[in-house]
Amino acid sequence: MSKEDEIVQSLTSEFPLLQDKAKVQRIRRVVADVTPDKFEQVFAYAKDNLGFSVLCTITGLDEGSTLGFIYHMSRTDGITFSLKYSVPKDKPVINSILQYFTNADIYERELEDLLGVKVEGLPEGNRYPLPDDWPKGEHPLRKDWKPKGAKIDTAETQVKEAK
């Protein structure tokens, strides 16, 4: 049995709800989907028991009615684990993982700025990456956000202009 399969097996035996939700995407890539209430347990288990000691980054996704968060972790043998969960867009609140990774604050601030999610437990500090005078309630990575007044240079507009 490969290392990746071992990880999946260990996860599913510890958390039965991960049955079919945790899988090997390809060699050295393990992915899993969890519900928001179980997220922290699975996350802590992966960090402490499976050896995923490095937090690569946190990706935030706008999935229409929900906001998704993928926590990419890696360990020394090169296997990465992407743990994902979603929260509804009308109640965008997630918990901070600062207690597990002290370097997570910059990634969480990025989520706050760009996706407009409230991260509980994040201490006061400089915002990142938007300017200080950025208008409230504007979150650029939301799919319905468009830059105001700016010309977007996409393939279509280029063709239009050429005509």
Add this chain to the structure above:
Amino acid sequence: MRKVVIPIGPQHPALKEPESFSVTLSGERIMAFSARLGYNHRGIEKACEERTYLQDVYLIERICGICSHTHSTCFVQAVEEIAGLQVPKRALYIRSIIGELERIHSHLLWLGVAGHEVGFDTLLMYTWRDREVVMDILAELTGNRVNYGINLIGGVKRDLEKQHITDILKSVDILEERTKYYIQVCKEESTLIQRLSGVGVLSHNDALSLGAVGPTARASDVARDTRADDPYAAYDELDFKIVTDDHNDVYGRTLVRLGELMESYRLIRTAIKNLPEGLISVKAPRKIPVGEAFSRYEAPRGEDVHYVKSNGTDKPERVKVRAPTLANVQTVAKMLEDGQLADLPIVIAAIDPCFSCTDRLISVNSSKSETLGSMKWEDLRLYGIEWHRSKGMDFSAINKKLAERL
């Protein structure tokens, strides 16, 4: 003496890019340090969602001028994985060769910058002169000195010819000899050693817990290198050593980078020796099937990660980029604890920060919306021209004359 807070940036001679740090000083001693990042946001992640995959390869390449091949390779790897493309071996080897040449150019550049930050300008002049050798080779191979544009989804754009191979080997020989000289300089020049050792100490445990990557981590004896851990391109077939050092300080980071230069020369030689024959690209579909991929790449500064999610159209659903500097910048506060003001530039420089990589996202410079109160670039340009004209500096006559001559 009472405490003073001095701003380093957004514009400061020690920073090659705009970022803002503020340092609380008591005399020459640093009491507190805080960073405000984000001055370089250009909206690239959002912009990627509005463009096709092919356009994105070029856009992503422009995240950074120094590690452009890093970002484009990392991105195309993810897209190739989603599309299930089998990239030809030869293309993978060429990617690795370009990647190593890029590492050489980046490390030589860093060495010069480090010399400059400690007031050793001669080192800057020497390394940057030698860097021209590798820049010329990159220009010969790809057509560009930076932003090489050699990656395609499914392969590379240009093949290596016989002449290229002899030229690469020739310049690698020159560079190896020069690098040996720099290693000697760094090991023997006493003022340099004094300025670098014991400065910006990051202990092994701190490096692990703060998630340091690249040479910053390896100088704290963390043997972590994506090329070895999670091989991509042709690295699984190439043999190389992970260079580590246990000095834990800026001096260690210098030695690691110099050691990596020597490894890169060796890697390039083996890659060229084993270069397989065959195609250099396969055709990629315009629309990429639904899927997601997480791609890692060992940039000169550390691990670069990209996440790409596709939705079955010709444009990605989401592109996420985490440049190595963002992981490393969080170690700087630790390194500066109880440090000297004089060491601040070199400590910041020692993680080889690349803030344009770090801040990819949003720019509203081009927006004229009143809520943001900014100006269109063109308006700003015209305003600048008008302002100078009112002060008696009018270039229109000269411009006209020059245009006539052409």
Add this chain to the structure above:
Amino acid sequence: MLISIFNLLVFPGIIFLGVAGMSAEFIDRKLYARMQNRTGPPWFQPWADFIKLVSKEDVVPTEANPRMFRAMPIFALTSTITASFYIPLWSTHALYSFNGDLIVTIYLLTIPTLTYFLGGWYSTSLYSKIGAIRSLTQLFAYEVPLLMCILAPALLANTWSLSEMAKFYSHHHWYWMFNLLGFAISLIALLGKLEKVPFDIPEAETEIVGGTFTEYSGRLLAMFKLSINIETIVGASLVSAVYLPFGLQLTPALGILLYVGKLLFIISILSLSRTIFARFRMDQMVEFCWKIVSPLAFLQMLICLILKGVLAI
């Protein structure tokens, strides 16, 4: 009267020193560039820089004390020029001399550093203030060894006058060889005085932008730059007068040639050190000066005192 005015304004006064200072800057920059494998500036570059600065607008920060801010460059310039009058250049005679001019010269050469401190302090910018504090700290580090190692040859010559010293060493041809240690020390101190690498800590641009001179612009900055250039010449002349006092009885033409040669030698040592060293940190610099340079300067004094007894001068 006319001769005095000529002396003050033309030779060896402002114009001569200005020209020499500019040439020294050019030589320094050219050597520095050539040693770094660069082309370097053309001969008129220092002049072009100077003229450009002079033609620019003076900006005085609103927070700064305008009177002090404007006065400091003038003080720096005048004190360096005044110092040159007491140094014998290529003969055994300085323009003016009296017993004790050695001390006066050293003090006059300290004033520029004080003006950097005051100018930086009164510009009220943070970078300037830190630069100002650093230049004062540095002053305390190099000034003591400089004074000690310049006093040593004077002890041997039994005089406090630079011209008398020159006469003494011209009569006793090889006695200047005893002071070679002092020569090395004085070059180190001169590097500190001129704020050149490795002692360019007060204006370390990568740390504190321009240090003392951050807020200076236009004519005021030009004056500061000129005074540094002139200080290079005066400092090098002082070192050559004290430590290389040979060939002073030659004909004026040969004497001037030899004097220029000595200056070139000292300036090239300064450029060389600029090329091969990295910048020290403040604490390292102070430690270096107090723990290594000062004891050596003291040793030089001892050597001279013992020799004085042995040679029965």
